[in-house]
Amino acid sequence: MTTQNAITWPERYLPGTGDNFVSNEVVVAGLSAADVWRHLVDTSRWESYYDNVADIGFPQGGGPVLTDGIHFSFGTFGFPPLDAHVVEFQAPAEDTPGRLSWTARQEVTPEERLDVLHAWLVEDLPGGRVRVLTQETQIGRPAAALATERPNPMLNGHQAWLDGLIGAAAE
Template sequence: MTDTSEWEGVADISFPEGGGPVLKDGLVFRFGTFGFPPLAALVTESQAPADGVPGRLSWTAKQDGAPTEKLDVLHAWLVEDLPGGRVRILTQETQIGRPAAALADERPNPMLNGHQAWLDGLISAALG
């Protein structure tokens, strides 16, 4: 999940201050998704799963510009090891801005479908 080289549905990923492709606390990166130009992002939390403690990953992403272009995003993930070799992934995202509001009104919803494809890609990567 933290290795961006295995992400589905993401384009133009870069690391303007170095580092990557594995995300870690404080890492700055840029990526395009859902047809938006690359967003400037910052990893705000990165903790690997440990015995009895879920892994955590979150980042903020921003797109500046006119009100019709401006976005402010927070995306968070919990990854929990479960008995029987199972893994639970929970993800939550909040987006503020007109471009996000416009996407939410589209049917079928590209944001929901895109995030499901992302999760399906994580499953495929995990199963190898």
Template sequence: MTTQNAINWPEKYLPGTGDNFVSNEVIVQDITATRVWHYLTDTSTWESYYDNVADISFPHGEGPKLKDDLVFSFGTFGFPPLDAHVVEFQTPSEGVPGRLSWTAKQDGKPAERLDVLHAWLVEDLPRGRVRILTQETQIGEPAAALADERPNPMLNGHQAWLDGLVGAASK
């Protein structure tokens, strides 16, 4: 039997309790969690493999590599740049999955407010495989509007991010 790790969810963002939730996962061979981690945590590489992200900035002058408690902002899904904060950061190692989570928020009128937790889990599996899981819970009217679209743009967008991440890490 194989046991796989799961995302660590703060109560506020528990899947199924927000306005929009998606889960995307790939398991591939011939790359490692360490290699994937490089492309996931170095934001200077994001736009080279994922076309749904823009305007990445670091208001406190840090970056481009993500780390615990880092504040950054980025645009995605047509929203103005979201204020993001890394709330979980664990580099993958032997027998330990990589964990990355950030909150991202947009303030304003109720129709504009958005509050999300985007989480990643990257782990090596037996037989030279790596598993990449990304899940996101969104709260707010813009999130509910995305959830009503078919297909859900966030589901497709995150799959594109996974596919691009695997492609970049495979080179």
């Protein structure tokens, strides 16, 4: 039996306690966690495989490769650019999954405020397979509104991101 790893959640963003939660996962053969990781952490590649992200910036310097503690900004889902901060960063290694999480906030009026934790887990599985799990908890009125839409734009958007990421890693 193989036990799969899970996202590490800070209490504030625990799934089911916010206004919107989505979870997407793929398992594919023929790729490694390292293959996927390099495309995930390099924000200069995101727009080439995911069409729902724009205006990526690093207001405090650094980038375009994400690192532990780095601040960055990006636009997505029609929201003005979100201020993001990497809060978990662990590159994949033998018997250790890659872990990447960032908080992203939009400090605007209370009605427009959005606060999220977007987490990624990238792990090698037996048989030359890789598993990529991405989950996001959102807090705020815009998140609550997104949660009621059908089809769910966050679920579909994150699936497009996963599909694009896997396609980029396979090239």
